[in-house]
Amino acid sequence: MSEIVLQIDGQEVTVQEGATILEAAQSLGIEIPTLCHHHKLEPYGGCRVCSVEVESRGRASVVAACLYPAEDGLVVTTKTEKLSRIRKSLVEMMMAHAPDSEPLLALAKEYGADKDRFKRNQSFCIHCGLCVRYCSEVKKKHALGFIDRGAKKRICFIPEIASKECWKCKECFPLCPTSALQASFVLTKSLTFGGEGEE
Amino acid sequence: MDFQNIDQIIDKHGCKASSLIQILLNIQSENHWLPKEVLERVSQRLDVPMSQVQHITTFYKSFSMVPKGRHEVHVCMGTACHVRGAQRVLDAVEEQIGIKPGETDVDLKFSLETVNCIGCCALGPVMVVDGEYHGNLAPAQLEGVLKNYE
Numbered sequence: 001m002s003e004i005v006l007q008i009d010g011q012e013v014t015v016q017e018g019a020t021i022l023e024a025a026q027s028l029g030i031e032i033p034t035l036c037h038h039h040k041l042e043p044y045g046g047c048r049v050c051s052v053e054v055e056s057r058g059r060a061s062v063v064a065a066c067l068y069p070a071e072d073g074l075v076v077t078t079k080t081e082k083l084s085r086i087r088k089s090l091v092e093m094m095m096a097h098a099p100d101s102e103p104l105l106a107l108a109k110e111y112g113a114d115k116d117r118f119k120r121n122q123s124f125c126i127h128c129g130l131c132v133r134y135c136s137e138v139k140k141k142h143a144l145g146f147i148d149r150g151a152k153k154r155i156c157f158i159p160e161i162a163s164k165e166c167w168k169c170k171e172c173f174p175l176c177p178t179s180a181l182q183a184s185f186v187l188t189k190s191l192t193f194g195g196e197g198e199e
Numbered sequence: 200m201d202f203q204n205i206d207q208i209i210d211k212h213g214c215k216a217s218s219l220i221q222i223l224l225n226i227q228s229e230n231h232w233l234p235k236e237v238l239e240r241v242s243q244r245l246d247v248p249m250s251q252v253q254h255i256t257t258f259y260k261s262f263s264m265v266p267k268g269r270h271e272v273h274v275c276m277g278t279a280c281h282v283r284g285a286q287r288v289l290d291a292v293e294e295q296i297g298i299k300p301g302e303t304d305v306d307l308k309f310s311l312e313t314v315n316c317i318g319c320c321a322l323g324p325v326m327v328v329d330g331e332y333h334g335n336l337a338p339a340q341l342e343g344v345l346k347n348y349e
Contacts, residue, residue, distance in 0.1 A: 136248065145250025147257040158249050 006074040021065040021076055022050060032078050033087065033107055035094075035177055036128035037066045041137050046129050047094070049087050049107065053077045062086065084111050092117040094126045098178035101126070124180035125154060131172040131181045141165045144172075144184075155184050163193035200230040202240055209244050216245045220255065223262060231267040231310075268303045268310040270348045272296070273327040277316030280323035284338075288324045289313065291338035295345055308348070 002017050008025050015024045020043060025032050035047035045067040052065045055075040062083070065076075077083075088111040095104055096118035104126075108115060129146070132155060136142050143161040146153055157166075166185065173182055208225045212218035222241060227233060233256055242249045256262040274289045293299060296309045303310040319325060322334025326344070333344050 132250070136250070142248030142250045145248070145254045147253050149258045156250075156253065158253070161249070 004070050004072050006070050006072065006076065008076040009078055015070050017070075019070050021052060021054070021063070021068045021070055021074075024070050025052075025065065025076070025078060030078055032065050033110070034066060035103060035107075035126070036130060038130055038134065038175065041130070041133045043067045044129055044133065046127060047090070049090050051083055051086050051090075053080055053083060087111050088113045096121050097126055098122070098124045098180065101178040103177045123154065124178045124183065126178060126180075127153060128177060130175040130177075131155060134172045134175055139165075139169060139171065141169070155181065157185060157188040159188055159192035162188055163196050200226070200234075200237065204229070205237055205240050206244070209241065214244060216247050219245055219247055219252070220259075223252075223256060227262055231269070231271075232263040232265060235264075266303060266307060268307045270309050270329050272309055272311050272345075273314045273317070274300075274311070275315075275317050275323065275325040275327070276313045277320065277323075279316075279320035280325055283323040285324040287338050288326060288336050288341070291341045292326065292345070295341055309345075 003014050004017055004019070005012060005014050006024060007013070008021070008028055008030055011028055011030075013024050013028050015027065022032055022034070022037065032050050032052060034050045036044045037050065043066045045064040048064055050065040051062050053076070054061060054063050054068065056071055056073065065078070087107065091104055091107045091111060091113040092115070095101075095108060095113065095115040098104060099115045099120070099122070107113065127146075132145055135144055141161060142158070143165050144155055144157040147156040148154060162185070173185075176182065205226060208229075209222055212222050212225075219241070222245070223233065226237060226241070230237070238252050238256065239249065241247075242252045256264060272292060274285060274292055276285050276289065289300070292311060296304055296311060298304050298309065298311050300311050300313045314327075317325060317327060317332075319332065319334065322332065324336050326333045326336055328344070328348060336344075
């Protein structure tokens with residue numbers, strides 16, 4: 001594997017081929033905000049708050065740091081006015097769904113986002129996919145998945161699997177940035193399997 | 200639909216996870232809907248988690264998780280059909296079969312859906328029944344068209 005040299009916020013950094021911008025920044029101690037990222041999971045690029053500006057071969061663009069592979073000679077900027085504006089809008093849109101989520105409130109404070117900018121649609125889920133991906137990639141239980149699409153997309157437990165596996169695990173619970181997952185689990189439980197399988 | 204038929208369809212496509220959508224489409228066209236037991240069988244045979252199967256079946260509009268009638272009626276509500284009176288055609292169909300779009304009648308004879316343009320605007324207003332196109336429809340003609348389906 002060859003080594004790659006790139007520049008992040010004016011600092012040079014050397015990483016292995018295949019590393020993402022986010023990983024390169026973390027090795028330098030530069031913080032890039034993330035919501036859907038988890039070190040044990042494959043990059044997802046769902047929330048986009050990790051957007052950074054990159055410049056390679058004279059072209060500038062905005063990319064998701066958690067997905068974009070580091071390239072030789074890449075010039076990355078993680079804090080600009082444009083990025084703050086993008087992150088602010090993203091947080092505002094997500095806050096229409098989950099206005100009281102702690103990670104969102106922290107980001108809102110940092111970027112001056114107004115939680116009432118968009119009309120409330122309190123689904124509580126921001127589609128970060130952490131629960132779904134954790135269950136399938138780390139636990140390999142596939143107890144829940146996404147159903148439907150677009151504005152109606154939501155998480156859904158498979159009762160047959162959830163009633164057997166979830167009681168002793170619940171490792172996805174602390175991952176959820178909004179507690180929508182816990183609510184969905186309680187709903188599935190009360191509608192389908194009740195106290196069955198509980199220890 | 201029994202498991203034997205389903206296994207036949209699965210084997211025809213080589214029992215590969217990558218054939219999931221083709222298999223589901225095949226079952227959908229034969230059975231008109233995808234019951235839970237069928238999805239579980241497919242999930243088991245192809246070794247694709249049920250959560251993934253559900254994600255796919257709820258994503259695409261061509262899959263139905265509720266029973267559908269023997270004949271699928273699609274009334275085009277695209278712009279060209281709309282200006283040529285698609286709403287009146289739809290109203291007449293609703294009246295005739297007694298169901299609203301998205302519903303199926305009690306004898307499982309007809310299912311009604313609206314679609315947004317089927318690409319033959321010159322024929323508007325268009326209704327498609329089981330892939331058969333009926334163009335230049337007047338609400339008064341509908342009774343004659345629909346009574347041909349048993």
